[in-house]
Amino acid sequence: MTSGAIDTDSFRQALGHFATGVTIVTTRGENGEYIGVTANSFNSVSMDPPLVLWSLDKRTHSLKIYETAEHFVVNVLAADQVSLSKRFATSGTKDKFRGVSFTEGVGGAPILAGCAAYFQCKKSFVYEGGDHLILVGEVVTFEASGRSGLVFHKGSYAVSQPHPVIGVTQTREEAGQDFVEEYLDYLLTQTAARFRSQFQVVLDEAGVHQFEWRITCCLAENHEGLTFERLRDMVLAEKNELSRLLRSMQDKAWITSGEDFAGETRYWIVKQGLDKIVPLIAAARAHEWDALGEFSAEEAKQFKDNLKGLLQWVNSGEYKPAHLVPDDSKDEGQR
Ligand SMILES: Cc1cc2nc3c(=O)[nH]c(=O)nc-3n(C[C@H](O)[C@H](O)[C@H](O)COP(=O)(O)O)c2cc1C
Numbered sequence: 001m002t003s004g005a006i007d008t009d010s011f012r013q014a015l016g017h018f019a020t021g022v023t024i025v026t027t028r029g030e031n032g033e034y035i036g037v038t039a040n041s042f043n044s045v046s047m048d049p050p051l052v053l054w055s056l057d058k059r060t061h062s063l064k065i066y067e068t069a070e071h072f073v074v075n076v077l078a079a080d081q082v083s084l085s086k087r088f089a090t091s092g093t094k095d096k097f098r099g100v101s102f103t104e105g106v107g108g109a110p111i112l113a114g115c116a117a118y119f120q121c122k123k124s125f126v127y128e129g130g131d132h133l134i135l136v137g138e139v140v141t142f143e144a145s146g147r148s149g150l151v152f153h154k155g156s157y158a159v160s161q162p163h164p165v166i167g168v169t170q171t172r173e174e175a176g177q178d179f180v181e182e183y184l185d186y187l188l189t190q191t192a193a194r195f196r197s198q199f200q201v202v203l204d205e206a207g208v209h210q211f212e213w214r215i216t217c218c219l220a221e222n223h224e225g226l227t228f229e230r231l232r233d234m235v236l237a238e239k240n241e242l243s244r245l246l247r248s249m250q251d252k253a254w255i256t257s258g259e260d261f262a263g264e265t266r267y268w269i270v271k272q273g274l275d276k277i278v279p280l281i282a283a284a285r286a287h288e289w290d291a292l293g294e295f296s297a298e299e300a301k302q303f304k305d306n307l308k309g310l311l312q313w314v315n316s317g318e319y320k321p322a323h324l325v326p327d328d329s330k331d332e333g334q335r
Pocket of ligand 1: 039054056089093
């Protein structure tokens with residue numbers, strides 16, 4: 001669509017070059033309903049009085065409610081809140097707040113848990129802005145958590161990183177500060193190593209090798225059997241080691257193998273193997289329960305969902321470590 005000489009899609013794409021944060025602006029309707037939309041049009045206006053603004057698409061389902069509401073809360077999303085952003089950007093979703101933790105702020109507007117910051121506002125002015133309304137709010141109270149904010153740039157979610165030019169001006173001490181303990185590889189490896197070594201005690205008692213445990217678990221939930229390559233992929237064992245273990249497990253009659261209809265060798269778990277691992281699976285569940293007991297059920301689920309999401313993402317063809325391998329391929333080109 002064009003407006004005069006301006007092509008809307010190119011206009012939107014050009015605007016996307018302006019990196020923004022991401023917010024969810026919430027309010028509460030007259031009938032008590034909670035409302036929220038993802039918005040990156042948020043901006044500061046004035047320090048004294050403290051004013052902020054954002055703009056709302058007139059096609060938004062909740063337009064009327066924002067027009068009549070006297071208050072709104074701008075929730076500035078933290079870098080780990082992409083799924084929340086997507087949920088509140090899905091137009092027409094019936095109950096965007098289902099399962100979302102929040103407390104009520106000014107006028108009952110939801111303050112979402114885990115955000116980088118929030119600004120509770122009294123609506124001061126509403127201006128016409130073409131196909132959007134511009135809502136200006138006076139900040140009545142605010143809080144910043146210190147969490148890093150989520151970034152939206154060229155149609156994609158991103159995280160902010162210190163610019164490399166800043167990096168070279170850092171001292172050696174500054175450059176290394178907080179790196180290791182915040183580094184994903186360190187966090188994943190340390191957690192996995194501690195967690196595994198605790199469970200190793202149970203495996204040792206049962207006389208089950210770490211890889212035997214992984215292999216039997218994978219086979220137990222794949223009734224149609226698994227090929228050597230698939231197993232290797234799942235248990236991350238070295239080729240010769242996996243062959244040796246599979247032979248020894250067949251000797252112990254825990255597993256069996258045979259050709260499938262395509263002539264490929266597959267491995268299956270048999271009763272003796274299942275008898276061996278069923279009690280271990282129960283022990284593993286209890287161990288996991290203990291370890292995650294530190295968190296609420298919701299946090300634990302979110303944590304696992306995040307890990308699953310991360311694993312799927314890094315395994316997907318879409319994932320390109322752009323900072324390691326420069327790539328110019330384009331993104332969805334949202335707002
Ligand atoms: C990153 C991002 C930023 C957005 N910014 C805005 C915005 O500033 N204003 C707006 O009206 N919609 C914005 N949207 C779209 C709305 O979030 C979306 O249309 C919303 O679901 C409408 O809510 P509704 O269910 O009440 O129609 C944005 C979406 C995304 C993904």
